Amino acid sequence: MEEMPRAEIERHQYRLLKALVYKLYSFSPFYHERMKARGVHPDDIRSLADVRKLPFMVKSDLRDNYPDKLFIADQDDVARYHVSSGTTGKPTVVGYTQNDLSNWTLSLARALTSCGLGRGDVIQVSYGYGLFTGGLGLHYGAERIGASVLPTSVGNTERQIELMQDLRATAIACTPSYLLHMGEVAEKMGISIKDDTELRAGILGAEPWTEQMRQRIESWLGIKAYNIYGTSELSGPMFCECTEQKGIHIWGDLALVEVLDPETGETVAPGETGELTITMLQKEAMPMIRYRVGDLSSVDYDPCPCGRTHPRLQRITGRVDDMLIIRGINVFPSQIEHALMAIPEVGEHFQIVVDRKGALDDMLIRIEVRKEAFSDKITDLMLIRRKVEGRLRNALNVAAEVELVEAGSLPRFEGKSKKVVDRRVL
Amino acid sequence: MPAECMIRQISVFSENKPGKLASIAKALQEGGVNILAFSIAEADGFGVVRAIVNKPEIAYRELTRLGYNVAFTEVIAVGMEDRPGGLYEIADLLGGASLNIEYAYAYSGKEGAVLILRVDNPADAIARIQAGGRRCLPSSVFQ
Structure with missing residues (x-):
């Protein structure tokens, strides 16, 4: 399946899609209505x-169909529920047969097999x-x-770090920000993850991160860091x-991915950036x-050097709704x-504070100076700040003020990190 | 000998916030570290606390444990005449030799008036000062 020729994957996808649409038209009042409203049969x-x-x-x-009005399986056939945290609104419930x-x-x-585990x-x-x-998703995948x-x-x-050492963990699955936090805590305990543990791979996701952060x-930490993708609506991660680290393989027999212009909803040209739109071809509940x-x-549709033929999702460059104006x-x-991670003096943690001064938006980026870059000279520190401000202005086309804060003083997150504080009252 | 006149100063990055100096000073007290001279350099929103202490290693350990960025910097300590013109004599010795002073702070204690200096080329500075008949205090005076 993983190395099936592209045309065959698409034939398979078509058959699954067709069956899915008939099924939904018959069993999902919600989707039946939607299709009728759009005039499609x-x-x-x-x-x-x-x-x-x-x-x-x-x-x-x-949210509107909370808790389970979108389910088409009988409750008897639902084997599990997961619920999203609802940090950005009302919680959402997903179910699985x-x-x-x-x-x-x-x-x-x-x-997990594809990244050598x-x-x-x-x-x-x-x-x-x-x-x-x-947690449960990776748990069962790893057991399998x-x-x-x-x-x-x-x-x-x-305790996590002790167990990592004592039980000789070779891979860890967590958010990239939590792994950074673990690295720091380990150092405080006098443990180097690179030298004192067996860890060689990280399966990192659940929040956006960049190539610079990977490096x-x-x-x-002396590991290979792999990008994992998913959301609860798709099932989870x-x-x-x-191991090629050249994009995320989206298994075509499970999911059909489209990339759309967020404004018009039209498909963008191949290779162009747009909003990911996913059809789960086999979900039942x-x-x-x-x-x-x-x-x-x-999305890159060319076969991967590893031989797998499924479309490869590139780095997430943002969210339609986390864009700051x-x-x-x-x-x-x-x-x-x-921009920040390309500057060696800047630590891994940062915070974006947006405020409004008078009629103007004001963006402040708080960064930690890395231990190695700390200089006793104020002029050196001011130089770092100016350098960061300059790089940000070039990258963003808008000025941002930079504040140097003490190492370890910015919030650390165990789950998804929240890097933006928007104080604007609109 | 220039080497024995090199003094290890600790420098601590600190945000400019109420309670920061207290937190640093408390850590030093708990480590049994005595501060012999110190200064604060301030910039916009942050500062660098610089101090000569009797036990720099312990100070480093205690402050690092609290998460502070701490660096050692080599400075020199010059004995000054405690009278008008004392500072001028030292500054003039260095200025005359085109040696730039990065920063300086001073105190007056048991050894008389002492000027702590960070210069780009400490070995040259020590040689100049000694040639000018002034004394560079050895680190054993402090540490």
Whole structure:
């Protein structure tokens, strides 16, 4: 399946899509209404490209249909629920049949295998267990490939580091910001993750991060850092990079990915950046068709050097809804991270504070100066600040003020990090 | 000998916020570290606390444990005449030799008036000062 020729994958996708649309038209009152409103009937789907005729689903559809009105499986057949944290609104509930769980696990088993993990590995799962999909998702995926699972969940970082050492964990799954935090805590304990542990791979995701951050994590902690992708609406973390680290393999038998212009909803040219829209082709309990994930990225359809033929998702460059508008200019936090991480004097943690001074938006970037770059001379420190301000202005086309703060003083996050503080009252 | 006149100053990066100096001073007190001379250089929003202490290693350890960025910097300590013109004599010796002073602070204690200097080329500065008949205090006086 993983090396199936592109044309065959697409034929398979078409068959799955067609069956899915008929099923939804018959069993989902919600989607039946949507299709009727758009004037499309299952018979209109005559090729894979006809997916574009189908109506979208968005996050608010899940909220509006809270808790389980989008489910089409009987409650008897629902094997599990997960619930999103609801930090940005009302919580959303997702449900899984046994088949859904096994497809989710299969997807992650392929993903973990592709980044070189398997029997003999000890995988520490430091994503939250419970209502969040990260912990249990990776847990079952790691078990499926025959690895030994260390289900530490989040928190109690010192104990996590002891266990990582004592049980010789070879891989860890967590958010990139939590791994950075662990690295710092380990150093305070006198432990170098690079030299004093067996860790060699990180399966990192659940929040956007950049190539620059990957380089820092890899050289500091002596591991390979792999980007994993998913959201609870798709099942949870689902897709990951392989050892080539050239994009995230989106298994075509499970998901059909489109990249759309966020404004018009039209497909962008191949390789262009746009909003990811995903159709889950085999989900039973809660089908998702053309779900607008809100992440901005591009997709590469060429086969991967590893031999796998499925489309490869590139770095997420932002979210449709985390874009900041500063004095009329669009700014994505990922652009800021990208610029900051290219400057060796700047530490891994930063905070973006947006405020309004009079009529003007004001953006302040708080950074920690790295220990190695700390100079006793004020002029050197001012120089670092000016350098960072200059780089940011070039990258963002809008001025940002930079504040140097003490190392370790910015908030650390165990789950998803929150780097933006927007104090503007609009 | 220039080497024995090199004194290890500790420099601490600190945000310009109430309670910061207290936190640094408390850490030094708890480590049993005595401060012999110190100064604060301030910039916009942050500052650097510089101090000559009797136990620099312990000071470094205690402050690093609290998460502070701490660096050692080599400075020199010059004995001054405690009278009008004392500072001029030293400054003139260095200025005359085109040696730039990065920063300086002074105190008057048991050894008389002492000027702490950070210069780009401490070995040259020590040679100039000694040639000018002034004394560079050895680090054993402090540490």
